[in-house]
Amino acid sequence: MTLHTRPPALLPEHKSFLTAGVRWVRHWNEHLFSFAIERPASFRFRSGEFVMIGLLDDEGKALMRAYSIASPAWSDELEFLSIKVADGPLTSKLQLIRPDDQLYLGRKPTGTLVSDALLPGKRLFMLGTGTGLAPFLSVARDPEIYDRFDQVVMVHSVRRVSDLAYYEELTAQLASDPLVQEQALLQFHYVPTVTREPFHTSGRIQALADDGTLFRSPVVGPAEFDPETDRIMLCGSMSMIRDFAEMLEGKGFIEGSNANPGHFVIERAFVG
Template sequence: MSAHAVIAPLEPTNSLSVEKVLSVKHWNEHLFSFTISRPASFRFRSGEFVMIGLQGDNGKPLLRAYSVASPAYAEELEFLSIKVEDGPLTSKLQQIKEGDDIYLGRKPTGTLVTDALKPGRRLFLLGTGTGLAPWMSIIRDPDVYDLFNQIVVVHSVRRVSDLAYREWLEAKLAEDPLVDSVAADQLSYVPTVTREDFHTRDRINVLIQDGRLFKDGAAEPPRFDPEHDRVMLCGSMAMIKETAELLEELGFTEGSNAQPGDYVIERAFVG
């Protein structure tokens, strides 16, 4: 028999649908991504998050907010997750296999969307760890390339193997039929690793301060400009707090769905 436990079928609720796991990719022992079926009625904006989960030990849904990593037009929904050995949900979620049932919330939401930003020229997507997920959704959305001249994805992780989607990002989405041509001209990728040897080995805030974050934008000043730059932040609390303070000092204002601004964070993840 398979070591994979047989789980009773999940039942949908008013707030949750039951979807099928379509694929699972384990990047390393700490990180995995997976795709699930998408209901015909499910609509979301690139960058939003939704509740997903499994059945808990008490028989009730065990849920957590996850950013959708697939673009808004995709037929499947993709997610990126860490593995926590004793995590209430991730200890179970990391064992999912193709064909398993999974809960999906019916109402996606969030502020990591272009609607929450004022118009601008450069869009900086700064993420640590699984904070890359919403950026994978946004950079595969053709509309984003009409809104900004340059999109810069910055991904900070501890180890080289944590650089999920690295080959795809280094190739500037070369095989994506909807955005490959515009991404080749407008997308920049800045990976940085903090605990292993790598060509860039610093935290995001160091890259901001010494100008390396802006190395691909030679036509622009090597610093943040609140008049033309827009910034999204997702990942560790420390990075978000430190970078948000830096942006505020430069004159950036935080945006929301109700009042677009110069930068946004996901308040649902921050607390």
């Protein structure tokens, strides 16, 4: 059988964006995929930030969208997690990329899902739905976060079991990550939950907080969110973020920013 391959899809230089080659692509299912691109030598970011990436549209213009960086600030590549939308202006093209193709990359990453926007605390809860997992993958693989918090709890809610991207790596407490494996073994706790298929943990994140599931062993401390000890990052569906932010503010939590660190942070670039 003859394998038909196409040459790499290369992009013309752009005055506003960097150009980076695709290193690898991993398709989790028909709705979800990850990929990584080369990290330009001049590109600096903080774990948890997002950046614009894109391709050319059918008219030859750069089509850019904001994507959270899933790799930590020390990595030599930039990793991303994306949904697949058949008729999406960008994702319909992005899901077809292969190694050695090229993407456009924004020059200035930014964002508030970073440790700098949080006050010191004991427990960090990262609450995400769907591809909202991406910035937390970056934060959880950064050694600095384990120096700032005693416990790092990542909660990921999806509809289907196959949507649990990075499940094996996270269940293993990042054991294959040389920079954080020892700290993560003691401090990192992963809570996956599935809402529409049978799974050992089911229900939305709010329900898991209400019934105490999020605070069960090995998590130690209060069986509820406490502004004295807890710091929270939220990323994912607008409804989840809205409801959680309202609940947290009712408990005395204050939203933080890069200029004024607080008890919890959301990425307003994605929620409007």
